[in-house]
Amino acid sequence: MQKNKIFILLPDGIGLRNFAYTSFHKTGVQNFFDIIYWNNTPFDISELGYDEIKINYAKSHPLTDIYKRAKTQIELNLNAKRANDPIYNGYRFKFKKNSTRHFLKYCFVKTLILLYNSEKGLKKIRTKIGKLERKTKLYHDSLQTLKKEKPDLIFSTNQRVMLGVAPILAAQDLGIPTATFIFSWDNLPKASKIIEADYYFVWSQFMKEQLRYYYPHINENQIIVTGTTQFEPHFDVSIFQTKETFFLENQLDIAKKYICFSGDDVTTSPNDPVYLEDTAKAILKLNQNGHNLSIVFRRCPVDFSSRFDTVLEKYKSVITPISPKWINIDESWNTILPTKEDLELQVNTILHTEFVINLGSSMVFDYVSHNKTCCYINYDVSNSVLPNWSVKKIYKYIHFRSMPNKEVVHWINSPDEIYNCIDTIITNNSFQEIENAKKWFKKINQHPPEKASERIWNAIAKIINKNE
Template sequence: MTPNNKIVILLPDGIGLRNFAYSDFQAIGVQENFEVVFWNNTPFDLTQLGFKEIKIQNSKSHPLTETYKNARKQIELNLNIRRTKDSVYNTYRFPFSYATTLKALKSGVTQFLSITHSSTFGLKRIRHKIKQEERKTLYYHQCLETLQKEQPAMVFCTNQRPMTAIAPLLAAQELGIPTATFIFSWDNLPKATMVVETDYYFVWSDLMKKELLFYYPYIKEEQIFVTGTPQFESHFDTNKLLSKEVFFEQNDLDLNKKYICYSGDDVTTCPDDPKYLEDVAKAIRELNQKGHSLGIVFRRCPVDFSNRYDEVLENYKDVITPIAPLWKKIGDGWNTVLPTQADIDIQMNTIAHTELVVNLGSSMVFDYVAHNKSCAFINYDVATKKISDWSVKKIYNYVHFRSMPNKDTVLWIDSPEAIAGIIEKAIASNSLVIENAQKWFEIINQHPPQEASKRIWEGIKTIISKE
């Protein structure tokens, strides 16, 4: 009897495209004699990449699932505060909306459930309710039909957060097909973003494994595979690197200048981002007056289509050149803005051809250290804040920053006046900061980083041989 080698990769939303469709993940699976089929809930046509896909036609969750999911998050954050005596978990809550009667009703029910179910037993009941409601949907029954027809050896979900992943995974479990999910981002577990429950979990690092066991005590150690993330693999693929001349010509950059990258944040993470960009632009002008020849490449956050930077870009066009991310906007929500293969290449070349990155606390620190370059974190509040109770302190207090090996892992920009000096220092030499950032990268993501996809396939092999 031939062994079943069909692996279904569930793409509940576009977030997984970058890691699993635009990396070597699929090619490695095929090399390992797997039949790789994408169960695709994104608007992208993966057959254009030569992949086998099953399109999900009707990914409609039960009307009550969203409320139960939101209550689950609130309850998990309540329990985390209780267990750790640490109020940082309050900062992961989103404000409730009362904009319409329906939103007000949902908010009220969510709050009621989170007050009445904030115990381990209460959480268990909510988790059970989510499964119960999802099993009643047409979507769930269509998923059962698809899986009965496809008969895969395993279903692997690319992201633990979307509600649209619940029904397909429940259907697989109903049919005795092993399931796994990949934890998508380095900051996800403390934020209580787990929506699905699978037989196995794939994580970035030993640190993330510890977090998973801590925040989700019902998960056992033998259910977890430490693999790293395919997110950083592209940085080690030198075939995609353009020469400096070609990259500069394509993007209207001046070959006589050295560039730093300003990497923008979304409006929620950093409402004052345009002001920070302006402060950096002023510092670059100041350095150029001293005889330097510098410029800024501005890469905005891919899900930020606002016009909030327009004025700064216009006023400082002598020093700022925007290179827009090549993402496609297919709908209205932030999760309908989807990455493209071309954007991975442009991001990697931007990093290769700039000296360092400046931003507010993003994982770009790891993208840059993969190229042996440093990162400067903005660490001051502007005088006239867009939102009065927003502060950089809130950002750097998040749990994922506690994994930093020491303060000299990035360059800290503590005031606008300090920017010029820090950029000058970074361009001259920065070996200690780069060394520490590399240590942080090793804590955050299993090394060598370029072998994450291989390790994921090894994990899949282990699971199906067990089953």
């Protein structure tokens, strides 16, 4: 039987967790696909026993970043106008203007925005990006690789990395079908899509409607609902540890119940150390009143800062940090990579903690996969690290509007509410919140969640059959 050859394009390390460490590869092999990872990460995929072709010295065209930035700003302009909603301005990042080079780049971007601030203008920018990337060494190297290997389909593991553009263009110019995966639940309102593929794999019908709304040039038959592989490990009992093993490995007290405090990155939640300290204070009071509780602190995997050190030392009697097992290969932000060991660590952290406290992350879905609840922090602090930052802005973002109702989580609206929130969850069940969170999860991600890899490979097979 002739196997179809599929290239899994890893333009950066963000796709490793979903498409190298889950059951995705195994499922593809079982369905008789010949899978090759087209690898632009510093991670050696062959260590996992998988076939790979390295992408070496990948660089986009020097002007592509300028056009991409203009494209993002124009899309946000049009989204804000279309929806009559200023929240889209909250997705903008400030331009650096602290050097001549940065200032000139800023001026170039602003000029492009003035010239192309329309749907027709966006089309011209997309065309220009394609022309620029076809001039790169990466494009021509990709052509050579594809002509030699003759894959039946290229699947990009995310839609937002510039280094994925040239390989996708090369495939399209050779008549090879291309698909890309929308990586995260909040990506589309942010105007983060840079790759123009033949097909788009999305988490849900809800995300499909979003994609059509934000990118009207994409046809409905180009969008395929598959779900995301990122939740599959929660249903893989082969990686579950016993409580005794997990507690021993992470130096936890078997007599205690643990609550997970899940940290965000410094941009999303600059005041996380204050929230962690407030939680620790509540735990100390709860223990004085008969509970036996502690905190497992899991920081954001890309946060290697020292901002939590003071709190961790001060409250070491009730906080145990269990650091994510990510690696930073050459000390730069774009080479911070997930590991398979961390995927298993995260699953078992969830399995052996009572619930999670955080500020608005998708961990709510990870925990409800185990029938556990989540608390969302919902208050500002005095002397904020970022003076103009507010939690109110976070929950106004578009992806939170998908909530079926506000009772999908427990809301912590002040430091004083942490005590009662924890006490309520530990003492009673959170049946209503869990059931509502399950409804939210079903809206956000195609169910059953453990079948995402299977749905993706079925979709790939259908695309190949259609193009034969």
